[in-house]
Amino acid sequence: MILPRVAGHAAGLPGTELPAYVYDLTALAGHAAEVRAALPPETELYYAAKANPAPELLRALAPYVSGYEVSSGGELAHVRKAVPELPLAFGGPGKTEAELRLALDLGAERIHVESESELRLLAALAAALPGEAPVDVLLRVNLPVGTGTGTGTGAGPGDGHGDLAGAALAMGGRPSPFGLDPRRAEACLPLLRGTRLRLRGIHAHLASGLPAPALLAVAARVTAWARELDARHGLGLDEVNVGGGMAVDYARPHARFDWAAYGAGLAALAAAHPGYRLRIEPGRALAAHCGWYVTEVIDVRHSHGEAFAVVRGGTHHMRTPAAKGHDHPFTVLSVDTWERPWPRPAALDEPVTLSGQLCTPRDVLARAVPVAELRAGDRIAFAMAGAYAWNISHHEFLMHPAPSFHFLP
Ligand SMILES: *Cc1c(COP(=O)(O)O)cnc(C)c1O
Numbered sequence: 001m002i003l004p005r006v007a008g009h010a011a012g013l014p015g016t017e018l019p020a021y022v023y024d025l026t027a028l029a030g031h032a033a034e035v036r037a038a039l040p041p042e043t044e045l046y047y048a049a050k051a052n053p054a055p056e057l058l059r060a061l062a063p064y065v066s067g068y069e070v071s072s073g074g075e076l077a078h079v080r081k082a083v084p085e086l087p088l089a090f091g092g093p094g095k096t097e098a099e100l101r102l103a104l105d106l107g108a109e110r111i112h113v114e115s116e117s118e119l120r121l122l123a124a125l126a127a128a129l130p131g132e133a134p135v136d137v138l139l140r141v142n143l144p145v146g147t148g149t150g151t152g153t154g155a156g157p158g159d160g161h162g163d164l165a166g167a168a169l170a171m172g173g174r175p176s177p178f179g180l181d182p183r184r185a186e187a188c189l190p191l192l193r194g195t196r197l198r199l200r201g202i203h204a205h206l207a208s209g210l211p212a213p214a215l216l217a218v219a220a221r222v223t224a225w226a227r228e229l230d231a232r233h234g235l236g237l238d239e240v241n242v243g244g245g246m247a248v249d250y251a252r253p254h255a256r257f258d259w260a261a262y263g264a265g266l267a268a269l270a271a272a273h274p275g276y277r278l279r280i281e282p283g284r285a286l287a288a289h290c291g292w293y294v295t296e297v298i299d300v301r302h303s304h305g306e307a308f309a310v311v312r313g314g315t316h317h318m319r320t321p322a323a324k325g326h327d328h329p330f331t332v333l334s335v336d337t338w339e340r341p342w343p344r345p346a347a348l349d350e351p352v353t354l355s356g357q358l359c360t361p362r363d364v365l366a367r368a369v370p371v372a373e374l375r376a377g378d379r380i381a382f383a384m385a386g387a388y389a390w391n392i393s394h395h396e397f398l399m400h401p402a403p404s405f406h407f408l409p
Contacts, residue, residue, distance in 0.1 A: 021405050025290070046066060052386055055078075068087075073102045111136070113139055218242065248288045248387075308354075310355055314355065314357050317356075320385065
């Protein structure tokens with residue numbers, strides 16, 4: 001669960017550096033290379049920057065990705081600066097006029113349009129641009145795939161398996177603020193006429209946390225729907241972005257999303273729809289495994305018969321277990337020195353709850369996890385902290401110091 005070189009680094013950090021985020025950029029690059037190799041060569045791999053926008057990670061991924069998906073003006077400017085050579089796809093449910101202007105100013109290579117109103121605004125802003133170059137857009141659609149019973153148009157080869165029931169988060173397949181209903185997407189088509197906007201294809205990111213077969217079924221449905229829309233209106237589309245959402249299993253830190261099966265499925269899908277370039281935009285499944293949150297046990301105490309280890313930091317540094325409601329996987333890095341003249345607080349061979357420094361019972365990183373031995377002063381390395389960890393956390397709460405950051409080359 002912890003790579004030896006990360007364990008070595010974590011054990012060697014001076015106490016003043018804790019808590020610390022430690023990222024293994026070699027592991028990240030190795031994983032990205034495997035993902036890239038599992039995908040058909042013509043499939044484009046974008047990285048969803050919101051999973052972890054640290055410039056070091058963005059740059060480590062650059063050799064393996066075709067571009068980045070960004071979801072705010074902030075991410076747009078940040079990623080453009082960190083990796084200026086690679087294209088950006090700009091999405092998000094609530095783009096302001098200022099953000100759309102920024103996307104045009106920075107020349108975002110794709111803009112994912114989520115409503116008719118947004119389309120009208122973007123068209124008006126694009127009309128004022130100097131030059132003649134078109135602005136490439138995808139329409140983000142929310143297709144009905146929730147029931148898996150073949151509702152809606154364009155039943156694809158995966159029909160009957162498109163159930164999002166197992167997803168950790170569903171952005172589509174049911175009422176949501178994300179993207180256009182199929183009929184509203186059709187209503188956008190006349191609005192494009194006579195504008196600088198060039199419709200290149202369809203974008204859909206319907207759910208997060210799906211295994212390969214379910215995700216392939218969704219991709220098949222989206223692609224078939226895009227092709228039918230294209231044929232019905234003679235649009236000449238050439239792209240389908242089927243989104244991210246590849247499952248990461250926090251209960252099995254050694255497991256990985258089945259990229260081989262997913263890649264084979266995408267190859268079959270591409271072969272069934274010649275002329276369409278497929279694009280995917282995973283975040284979590286690319287970055288989650290390359291990061292660790294390392295801290296130390298301040299105290300171990302027993303309360304009404306249960307053991308608690310209180311660690312430095314907590315969910316204001318790594319909100320992931322609170323957000324997802326899981327026990328975060330960890331490794332104990334034993335520290336044998338204990339310099340205080342009183343007995344060392346410890347839990348022995350019993351379930352321990354790891355909690356943080358916040359004054360709230362919700363500040364729990366892992367609950368009642370059996371440990372052989374855990375003592376005050378031991379270090380803990382929480383695995384799978386490379387995505388949706390530091391950057392989704394409520395850093396300011398209680399004014400504890402920020403962690404230190406370490407990027408192992
Ligand atoms: C968040 C997001 C992604 C990435 O999702 P993961 O679950 O991290 O793979 C991709 N596309 C869009 C539009 C998103 O909002």
